[in-house]
Amino acid sequence: MKTSIATVSISGDLREKLAAIAAAGFDGVEIFENDFLAFDGTPAEVGRMIRDHGLEITLFQPFRDFEGLPEPQRSRAFDRAERKFDLMAELGTDLMLVCSNVSPTALGGIDRAAADFHELGERAARRGLRVGYEALAWGRHINDHRDAWEIVRRADHPNIGLILDSFHTLARKLDVETIRAIPGDRIFIVQLADAPCMEMDLLSWSRHYRNMPGQGDLPVVDFMRAVAATGYDGPLSLEIFNDQFRGGSPKSIAVDGRRALVNLMDQVRRIEPGTIAIDVPDMPERIPVEGVEFVEFAANDEEADELGHLLSTMGFAPQAKHRNKDVVLWRQGPSASGINIVINTEHEGFAHSSYLVHGTNAYAFGIRVEDAQATVARARALGVEPFEQKHGPGELAIPAIRGVGGGVIYFIDSRSELSRVWDIEFAPLPERKTTVDAGLVAVDHIAQTMNYEEMLTWILFYTAIFRTRKSPMVDVVDPGGLVRSQVIESENGALRLTLNGAESRRTLAGHFIAESFGSSVQHLAFASRDIFASAAAMRKLGFRPLEISPNYYDDLEARFGIDAALSQQLRSHNILYDRDEGGEYFQLYSTNYGEGFFFEIVERRGEYRGYGAANASFRIAAQKRELRPAGMPKS
Numbered sequence: 001m002k003t004s005i006a007t008v009s010i011s012g013d014l015r016e017k018l019a020a021i022a023a024a025g026f027d028g029v030e031i032f033e034n035d036f037l038a039f040d041g042t043p044a045e046v047g048r049m050i051r052d053h054g055l056e057i058t059l060f061q062p063f064r065d066f067e068g069l070p071e072p073q074r075s076r077a078f079d080r081a082e083r084k085f086d087l088m089a090e091l092g093t094d095l096m097l098v099c100s101n102v103s104p105t106a107l108g109g110i111d112r113a114a115a116d117f118h119e120l121g122e123r124a125a126r127r128g129l130r131v132g133y134e135a136l137a138w139g140r141h142i143n144d145h146r147d148a149w150e151i152v153r154r155a156d157h158p159n160i161g162l163i164l165d166s167f168h169t170l171a172r173k174l175d176v177e178t179i180r181a182i183p184g185d186r187i188f189i190v191q192l193a194d195a196p197c198m199e200m201d202l203l204s205w206s207r208h209y210r211n212m213p214g215q216g217d218l219p220v221v222d223f224m225r226a227v228a229a230t231g232y233d234g235p236l237s238l239e240i241f242n243d244q245f246r247g248g249s250p251k252s253i254a255v256d257g258r259r260a261l262v263n264l265m266d267q268v269r270r271i272e273p274g275t276i277a278i279d280v281p282d283m284p285e286r287i288p289v290e291g292v293e294f295v296e297f298a299a300n301d302e303e304a305d306e307l308g309h310l311l312s313t314m315g316f317a318p319q320a321k322h323r324n325k326d327v328v329l330w331r332q333g334p335s336a337s338g339i340n341i342v343i344n345t346e347h348e349g350f351a352h353s354s355y356l357v358h359g360t361n362a363y364a365f366g367i368r369v370e371d372a373q374a375t376v377a378r379a380r381a382l383g384v385e386p387f388e389q390k391h392g393p394g395e396l397a398i399p400a401i402r403g404v405g406g407g408v409i410y411f412i413d414s415r416s417e418l419s420r421v422w423d424i425e426f427a428p429l430p431e432r433k434t435t436v437d438a439g440l441v442a443v444d445h446i447a448q449t450m451n452y453e454e455m456l457t458w459i460l461f462y463t464a465i466f467r468t469r470k471s472p473m474v475d476v477v478d479p480g481g482l483v484r485s486q487v488i489e490s491e492n493g494a495l496r497l498t499l500n501g502a503e504s505r506r507t508l509a510g511h512f513i514a515e516s517f518g519s520s521v522q523h524l525a526f527a528s529r530d531i532f533a534s535a536a537a538m539r540k541l542g543f544r545p546l547e548i549s550p551n552y553y554d555d556l557e558a559r560f561g562i563d564a565a566l567s568q569q570l571r572s573h574n575i576l577y578d579r580d581e582g583g584e585y586f587q588l589y590s591t592n593y594g595e596g597f598f599f600e601i602v603e604r605r606g607e608y609r610g611y612g613a614a615n616a617s618f619r620i621a622a623q624k625r626e627l628r629p630a631g632m633p634k635s
């Protein structure tokens with residue numbers, strides 16, 4: 001599989017773009033003309049710089065407003081093309097993209113355009129060059145790949161071919177099945193981009209909101225399946241116009257791009273096995289998640305005590321201690337439950353470094369999978385960094401990768417000794433305190449907070465590695481600004497992550513990122529089988545719930561028509577309520593710990609699928625009321 005990316009997709013100057021593209025493992029680049037024009041080196045120097053990076057130039061683009069022009073503009077267009085052919089020869093590339101004419105002076109007519117392309121083909125052939133034609137979704141006469149293909153077909157010249165771009169086809173909701181009939185060798189290059197669904201004119205949507213395949217809402221997999229069915233085996237080239245990417249990190253966007261292509265082709269190959277000419281790297285299939293095995297906090301001794309106190313008000317107690325390390329396992333009540341909380345107060349190693357940088361934080365979590373090694377293998381194939389740390393005698397080497405904001409994700413399976421980690425590495429504490437069991441049975445979801453700019457990266461990360469899907473993004477109003485929230489979840493609910501992107505430091509999420517120096521887990525939600533029983537038990541244990549405004553409950557009664565008895569119960573425990581077609585949802589929050597970390601207890605009744613998004617802004621307002629002023633020492 002030959003991967004390519006347009007220089008326009010990445011921030012920085014041409015030098016920075018190329019370095020990032022090469023480092024991410026791409027085979028080629030599309031030179032977007034403006035990136036070349038803005039650069040102060042000769043075409044030959046640019047060509048050399050690209051080849052020195054081990055890259056090839058897959059395409060020179062765009063050449064605009066060519067076909068269907070009346071004279072004298074027509075002759076001018078051919079002269080312009082000849083000049084660009086000169087440039088291409090110096091750069092060292094043989095393929096030019098002509099995008100469909102948008103000029104009001106352009107005349108329609110398939111045959112007129114075909115004749116123009118036939119002549120351009122003759123001129124290109126004399127120089128050993130090729131020209132591909134792309135239908136822009138907003139082209140004046142040609143805005144559909146079927147018409148572009150008809151022009152290419154009638155141009156009937158070996159040096160003229162078609163360029164497909166998933167955005168233009170999918171944005172106009174054109175039937176991708178129409179691609180299957182095009183001979184693969186007549187497609188000169190395939191450009192790929194996704195985009196979020198939005199109501200907007202096509203040009204603005206394309207120029208500002210494209211994103212990597214898998215990051216948006218367009219059926220890029222279906223598009224690519226149709227392309228693959230043609231026998232096409234040329235480069236797959238990302239062409240992403242995105243305002244955020246233009247200001248982002250070149251390295252991280254290039255890595256995301258390559259990950260998106262590999263993930264896309266892996267999906268296509270699995271749907272259409274054996275029929276694809278493009279060779280796709282071998283890797284394990286997207287990993288089904290079986291559950292969250294543990295969440296691990298890094299802390300110092302004093303803060304570990306505070307955290308432990310908070311946990312004990314939720315019915316957790318220290319149950320076992322690591323045989324060699326200052327690491328304690330907390331569980332719900334005297335018997336094992338589905339929740340394992342680990343507090344690591346080691347003075348060396350990765351957890352300690354994480355503590356030094358971020359303060360007490362949930363720096364790692366462990367996921368149960370069928371095959372931990374295969375999970376890391378898939379992640380590696382997608383360019384994810386594995387995580388390795390020295391382990392002591394008798395300790396397990398738990399396969400792991402690096403996750404959000406310098407965090408770690410461990411993998412536990414039952415095909416090896418990994419699932420016995422609690423018995424192998426931990427010894428039961430002799431003075432085990434029996435506590436009241438608060439009836440918390442599992443981790444319902446893990447909420448990670450990040451800068452908004454990082455969100456697409458992490459959405460792609462999770463959906464490419466694990467068999468999960470993403471929900472539409474929702475806006476949550478914080479008194480200090482907007483927070484964007486998106487859910488990543490597996491079909492069976494075994495893994496539920498909520499990603500919250502902060503755009504302003506004045507939001508609770510933004511404050512958390514600023515004060516804890518980077519993205520990480522901001523809250524953990526535990527599932528209860530009976531939230532009222534849990535709330536009552538926790539009250540006895542000294543749990544302090546986040547206090548919710550009475551106005552909220554008045555509105556709740558009005559909105560849902562819930563009866564007075566239920567309303568009273570909710571009020572007395574500060575429990576939030578939501579409902580959808582499938583069922584009901586109950587939420588109880590802790591007060592803030594540190595700079596905005598908190599716990600949540602939830603109960604899902606029936607088939608409720610959401611996360612109480614409608615309640616989020618009321619919860620945040622309540623949290624902000626009780627967050628101590630910035631700069632005050634921790635209590």
Ligand SMILES: O=C(O)c1ccc(O)c(O)c1
Nearest residue numbers: 062099134165206207239
């Ligand atoms: O927005 C544009 O003009 C433009 C140019 C070249 C392309 O390949 C494309 O898809 C869009």
Ligand SMILES: [Mg+2]
Nearest residue numbers: 134165191239
């Ligand atoms: Mg394009």
